[in-house]
Amino acid sequence: xxxxxxxxxxxxxxxxxxxxxxxxxxxxxxxxxxxxxxxxxxxxxxxxxxxxxxxxxxxxxxxxxxxxxxxxxxxxxxxxxxxxxxxxxxxxxxxxxxxxxxxxxxxxxxxxxxxxxxxxxxxxxxxxxxxxxxxxxxxxxxxxxxxxxxxxxxxxxxxxxxxxxxxxxxxxxxxxxxxxxxxxxxxxxxxxxxxxxxxxxxxxxxxxxxxxxxxxxxxxx
Amino acid sequence: xxxxxxxxxxxxxxxxxxxxxxxxxxxxxxxxxxxxxxxxxxxxxxxxxxxxxxxxxxxxxxxxxxxxxxxxxxxxxxxxxxxxxxxxxxxxxxxxxxxxxxxxxxxxxxxxxxxxxxxxxxxxxxxxxxxxxxxxxxxxxxxxxxxxxxxxxxxxxxxxxxxxxxxxxxxxxxxxxxxxxxxxxxxxxxxxxxxxxxxxxxxxxxxxxxxxxxxxxxxxxxxxxxxxxxxxxxxxxxxxxxxxxxxxxxxxxxxxxxxxxxxxxxxxxxxxxxxxxxxxxxxxxxxxxxxxxxxxxxxxxxxxxxxxxxxxxxxxxxxxxxxxxxxxxxxxxxxxxxxxxxxxxxxxxxxxxxxxxxxxxxxxxxxxxxxxxxxxxxxxxxxxxxxxxxxxxxxxxxxxxxxxxxxxxxxxxxx
Numbered sequence: 001x002x003x004x005x006x007x008x009x010x011x012x013x014x015x016x017x018x019x020x021x022x023x024x025x026x027x028x029x030x031x032x033x034x035x036x037x038x039x040x041x042x043x044x045x046x047x048x049x050x051x052x053x054x055x056x057x058x059x060x061x062x063x064x065x066x067x068x069x070x071x072x073x074x075x076x077x078x079x080x081x082x083x084x085x086x087x088x089x090x091x092x093x094x095x096x097x098x099x100x101x102x103x104x105x106x107x108x109x110x111x112x113x114x115x116x117x118x119x120x121x122x123x124x125x126x127x128x129x130x131x132x133x134x135x136x137x138x139x140x141x142x143x144x145x146x147x148x149x150x151x152x153x154x155x156x157x158x159x160x161x162x163x164x165x166x167x168x169x170x171x172x173x174x175x176x177x178x179x180x181x182x183x184x185x186x187x188x189x190x191x192x193x194x195x196x197x198x199x200x201x202x203x204x205x206x207x208x209x210x211x212x213x214x215x216x217x218x219x220x221x
Numbered sequence: 222x223x224x225x226x227x228x229x230x231x232x233x234x235x236x237x238x239x240x241x242x243x244x245x246x247x248x249x250x251x252x253x254x255x256x257x258x259x260x261x262x263x264x265x266x267x268x269x270x271x272x273x274x275x276x277x278x279x280x281x282x283x284x285x286x287x288x289x290x291x292x293x294x295x296x297x298x299x300x301x302x303x304x305x306x307x308x309x310x311x312x313x314x315x316x317x318x319x320x321x322x323x324x325x326x327x328x329x330x331x332x333x334x335x336x337x338x339x340x341x342x343x344x345x346x347x348x349x350x351x352x353x354x355x356x357x358x359x360x361x362x363x364x365x366x367x368x369x370x371x372x373x374x375x376x377x378x379x380x381x382x383x384x385x386x387x388x389x390x391x392x393x394x395x396x397x398x399x400x401x402x403x404x405x406x407x408x409x410x411x412x413x414x415x416x417x418x419x420x421x422x423x424x425x426x427x428x429x430x431x432x433x434x435x436x437x438x439x440x441x442x443x444x445x446x447x448x449x450x451x452x453x454x455x456x457x458x459x460x461x462x463x464x465x466x467x468x469x470x471x472x473x474x475x476x477x478x479x480x481x482x483x484x485x486x487x488x489x490x491x492x493x494x495x496x497x498x499x500x501x502x503x504x505x506x507x508x509x510x511x512x513x514x515x516x517x518x519x520x521x522x523x524x525x526x527x528x529x530x531x532x533x534x535x536x537x538x539x540x541x542x543x544x545x546x547x548x549x550x551x552x553x554x555x556x557x558x559x560x561x562x563x564x565x566x567x568x569x570x571x572x573x574x575x576x577x578x579x580x581x582x583x584x585x586x587x588x589x590x591x592x593x594x595x596x597x598x599x600x601x602x603x604x605x606x607x608x609x610x611x612x613x614x615x616x617x618x619x620x621x622x623x624x625x626x627x628x629x630x631x632x633x634x635x636x
Contacts, residue, residue, distance in 0.1 A: 009447060009451065011448075011451035011454075011455070011475070011478075011479055011482075012447070012450050012451045012454055014455075015451075015454040015455040015457070015458040015459075015475075016454050016458075018458050019454070019457070019458040019461060022458075022461070022462070055582075055585065057585075057586075082443055082446035082447055082450070083443070102446075103446040103447065103449070103450040104446055104449045104450035104452075104453045104454075105450065105453075106453070106457060107454060107457040107458060107461065108457070
């Protein structure tokens, strides 16, 4: 899952980005609305986290989201702001935001909200069965095989989450690189094969299907 | 007991005392008048009896004398003596004897005695008639006094109630401050009107103060969110899993920096509340010395960011408060350091003038456009610039913000 993180204050952006990366997200950082808009045109984001007050102005976040929605980008957007008035929250949601988080927040809350907006329309259970006896506790972001917890690295988690979010859909290697790794990663698609091999070793062979020469997919249940 | 009842009771009481005094006085006057009437009558009768005694040598007074004695409102008893011996008596009732000349009161009788060379004459009447008069007077006057006092109290209560009504209206309005209705009775020319005007005035001051305090709280809580979020995010990231020693060390350094920011914010918030409190005591101060001290404090911070901090110009004396002035200069230099990535920061002193020039990104347009409106939600700039503006205003100094080709420039001109 690739996240665009737009926050002008480095002291907040940096730990949040580090945390999200450890949780398996690919994170592209932007300190102002202009950079964010450029990034939106370049990469396929799954979700965007946006501050409202930016160097461009007190409502630059709102204006950017308005432009993004006008350009028909439909990925979920989560606002992050120190402004806690109902008016601001409503305004953000009316512009096409999907959620609104008031500072100060818990890092865990950010991932939980991202997960919730990505799963919108599907039933949310504390433990989701992904495949056979493979379960995902999404609130704590832990994977279980049977009752045994499986420890995954951030990228392993990101890869598994991307594939399992759409069982049966085929993801090309390029697509996977784009959505699991951020712009700081120099794309070498063969790295994906390494991660898939590791995942199969930890979770069993059946968990990821290979489509020879094209990419990978998560089996339909 | 409320004011109305208390005043009514007082009016009733005073009325009662006045009426009672008046009644007693009237009673005494009535008594005196009746007594002098009686004395006159007794004098007349005694003269008549004396004349008759002389005429008839004290014996066998004719019926006409007795008729005269019985002719008044009440019988007058009479007695004639000759050298202490009773020689004639009217025998209507048992009038007590006396030896005292003139009027005397004995055993309920009022007796008048006159003497001539031959006879002594005593005439008298019982005092009961007088007492009777007083009693009937009392029967009328006592209930009347009580009734009048009661009516007076009730009447004054009613009048007071009507006059105190505006006060009740005022009380009802003032009980809760935050109500939209205007203060009633404000145009009355009397004391109630004065009270209403005084209340309206203090209410307005109170509401203004409250508004300012609420605004301050709003700004403070808003400003605190950003550094708190930074602290919390860094802490939660570091604690989310076990990490290398080096990561902990980096995190601690970051947290220390964040805490310093929080501390600066707290100091500025405190300064702002103090500035709102009382006016400053402005004395001539050496601006060079104050600026120098601040520069010395800020140099390590500038060096940490690889910035040079230059101080130049001429010493100048301005009227000011040294503590708040150093806070002003510190805030300006801190902002300059914070928003300059590399280059130098120049602090210049001139005649009654201080300039801080940085090589950063410049002020945001909204800060330049909105000179006077103290926009509270300018994150980062917010409180620091608010403090700068407040201190300038208290020093009657002019604050100029501008963006030059190289960066931001702040000029403070003192009067």
